[in-house]
Structure formats: C-alpha cells, structure tokens
Amino acid sequence: MKVSKRYYPHPVLSSFSDDITEGNFKTNIKITTTKAFYTFDTDFLLTNTDILNYVNNEEACYSIHVECSDTRMRQVYQSFESHFSFEIASDKLNGKVEITPFILAAKDIQNYSNRNFHEDYAGSTFNIVKGDVVAIDEGKTFDAIKEKDELKHIPSIFTVGKFQGTDKKTPYDVDFGQTNKIVIKLSEVNFEYYRQLAQNNETAQILSVMLLLPALVSLLEQIKSDDFDYEQFEEFRWFKVIEVRLKTLGIDLTRSSDLPESAIVIAQKIIGDPLSGGLKTLFENASQAEE
Template sequence: MQINYRQYPHPVLSYFSDDVIDSDFQASLKSSKTQNTYIFEAACVTSCEGINQLIDDKKARFAFHLECPTTRFRKVFASFETNFTFQLATDYLEGKVQICSFILAAEDIQDYSVPEFHSDYEGHSFYIKKGDVLAIDAERTFFAEKEIDPLKRIPSIFSIQPNRSENALPLDMDSSGHKIIIKLSEDNFEHYKAVSLNQNLQPLLSSLIIMPALVSILEMVKNGDEQEFDLEECRWYQVINSRLKELEIDIGNKNTFSDSTLAVAQKLIGDPLNMSLLALVNFEDED
C-alpha cells in the first residue's frame, strides 16, 4: 500500500505536508513470534490536541494496516488506546510485509476542524467519513520468515529447466522469481537428467551447475547491481541473506565479504568440490 505524498480532500497530519502545523504523529510496532503466532505491540502518540480530543471522544482511533504481497493478506488493526497489542497467525505472513500507520475516523464527522489546521484552512471545516485518514506516519516493512521452510536448503532455491528457445545458451539463469531458474540447452538438459539418476554424482552436478549460478548471484548482491525487480521480494534472496548472516556476512557491507564469492559459495552449499572429486575417484575405482 503506497501512501507517500498522496493528496487528500481534507487536511491530514503527515510528515510530508503542513496541513496540520506544530504537530506530529508517531507510531511504532514491535513484533515477537511464537510457533504459530505473530504478536504485535503497538505504541502511538500525537501532539495534535484537536485529534487527541477526537480519540478521547471515540470519534477517531489509531490503526495499522498490514499487507503481505506474497500471501495477498491485508488487514487493519485499530484501537482507541495509545498502546495496544494484536495477534496474527504466521500462515498469513511470508516474506516482505508492508506496514502503514494511521489515525482514522471512527465515525462520520460532519464539521471536522482542529485548532492546529494551517492558516490556509482558517474558517473551513470538512465532512469526514468513517475510515477516512486524519493522520499518517511513514511506511515501514518487516520480513516474516517461516520457521519450517524447505527453501532453507540452498540447493532447493534453484530450479533447473530446459531452455527451448532457438538460440539457447548452454547455461543461463533467471533470478527474477521466488526461485533461481537455471536454464540449460535442450541437449544439456537431457544429459543432466541422465546424470541426475545417479545419486553418487549429485555433488558433481552441484559443482557444474549450481556453483557457477550461486557465484553469479553472490556477485550481484555483493555489488548491489540494479535490477528491474525488488530483490527483497524474492524468497531465494531471503534464504541466501539468512545463510550469509549465519556466516557473519552482511549483504549491505562489502567489507564483511572477507573471502571471495567463490569461497563463500562453497561454504553455503557444503563444499561440493571435495564431494565431486571423491565421487569421480569412486567412479573410477568402480570401473
């Protein structure tokens, strides 16, 4: 829900306008998590006495709008209290969650006017409908991670598919979705399928196919290369970011990449080179 710099048909207390002067509105939302539930602790305050009086009279209330693009969940949680809590099942949230905080009209208000209005509105009042925005704070986000997520395993954030285009490259990659799609030419894909039937050669496939893709991805996120899509919306990005944090690597700080991206990729995927070489040695011994 994009709220920045929106035009309203009535004065709104906000950080991007002077409709209501010498006043501000601040809201914070802290989250904690149990196995199946998110618990949110809200704290709101406004220095606008006119709006505070409306809240005391139960004509306005504090509200938080939560929206999750991944699950398409959206809901408003509201209260007349400056401090309140609400809960939400973890199934409703996954990935990036957008949070907007407001003061909303709790009922229709015939002649809305507060002393803090800008002088341009002197002598004017406004008809406010129930649910209309009276004050707004800056939008924020947080990330909801599943406690049990099959994508926690680095190899499972990749999907290997055939590239059936006429001029297909031997190996190509698309990272714009929730998984990283590795595209193989049709011949290479057929060879891949045949080799993948041998469990002993799985590490070799990781070294040949997954490793170069992972190194390319790490170079991209390390250098902050601009993309046509929001990386943080991608589940693969969240998984890799989580694993990097376990290695004390901060994507936003290049200095924490003390090792090369090739070395980091080896750590993330579990040293497939060593296992690949052992697989080849064993394969040769069998022959």
C-alpha cells in the same frame, strides 16, 4: 499499501502536507518472529491535541494496515491505545510486506474540525465517515523470512528454465538479474533430463550439487570481488534469503564483502552440504546394482 502524496476530501495530518500545521504523528514498530508467528509491537506518538481528543473519545483510532503481495494478505489492526501489539501467523506472510500506520475515524464524525487547520481551512468543518483517514505516517517494508528456517527457503529462490533462440544449445548458465529468483538456464536437452530427474526424490540432492552449488559459488565469487555493488542486489528477494543465511554463518555483507572461507566451502554451508547426501545416494544405488 504505499504512502503517497495525495489529496483527501478533508485536512489530514501528515509529513507531506500542511493541511494541519501543528503537531506530528509518528509510529515505531518493532517486529519479532517465532516459527509460528510474527509479532508487531507498535508505539504511536501523536502531538496534535484535537486529534488526540478524538482518539480519547473513541471517535478515531490508531490503525496499522499490513499487506503482503505474495500471499495477498491484507488486514487492518486497530486500537484506541497508543501502544498495542498484534500477531500474524507465519504462513500468512512471505516476501515483501508493507506496513502503513494511520489514524482512522472509528465512527461517523459530524462537523470534524481542528484548531490547527491550515489558514485555507480556518473555520471550516467536515463530515467524515467511519474509516476515513485522519492522520497518516510514513510506512515501512520488511521481508518475511525467518532466520530459523533459512535453509528451507534456499531451493525456493531458484528456478530452472530453458535457453531460447541462438543460446538453446548452451549447457548451463545463471542469471542473477531477476528480482525474485535466481534463474538457472539449461539447454533443451539438459532441461529435459532435469525435468525427468526432478520427479525423483532420490536425485534431488544430486541435482542440488550439479545446479545450485555452482550458481552459489559464482555469486559468492562476485561478492568477493572488489567491484561488488551491494546496493544492486539488496532489494532482490532471493538476495535477502541468502543474506540471512550468511548472517547465521557470521558473515554480514553490510559491513564487509570479505569471506572467511573459500566460495565453494561457504556455498555448501548455504545449501546444507548436498554433496555428502548425493554421494551417499549414488553409493547406495551402485551397491544395490552390484547385488
């Protein structure tokens, strides 16, 4: 849920309006991850006395709204305490996750008021219902990609398709311009070969060498170039997966685009050395054929 400047039927404490002229509502959220869970440690700072009294009287509560568009997970976590933690199973989150902090009415409140209402609301009271927004803080986003599992995410950021129109006979090319996946494009003939081979588990590593490896080498060569624009890719989901993998190899693209080894060496490390596995498969198949 993205925080937007909007009008509420009653005054709300926020950074984007002067409905309530004194006090602030700020949130600090620390996110840690294990293989099984994401843990959210939240600290709320509320300096408006009247809203704080509503919370202390359990008429309003601190709330965190979590939304993941990839998995369609939407959930609100609430507490009357200014610090609380909650967990979400790892398989419930994938890709971009939006987090929005609120203070919400925990019950219907008759004659809701605040001594720091803007002068336009001076002396006014409001009837608000359970779930109405009392205060809102700027949200944040993060990408649900666990560093310990970075290798299994690599194949998922690629998709293979066919060239269309006048390019349909081009054997192979790579499109890095899509936000979710790197698109590998094949000619009609090559795509049909790929479609058949992809159904055979024994040829999976060979396909990785033939399709994924040159794509990654091309990307890494771009990263090494002087005109590489980090900001162009930093919000792309596929780029975040690769960036996480590079960090485990000691390469931080936010600090430098210099690579400690050649693009071909690093590309193999990113996808787990498919060449050795592919050569072994070819050797074993050749040996069996000779027998």
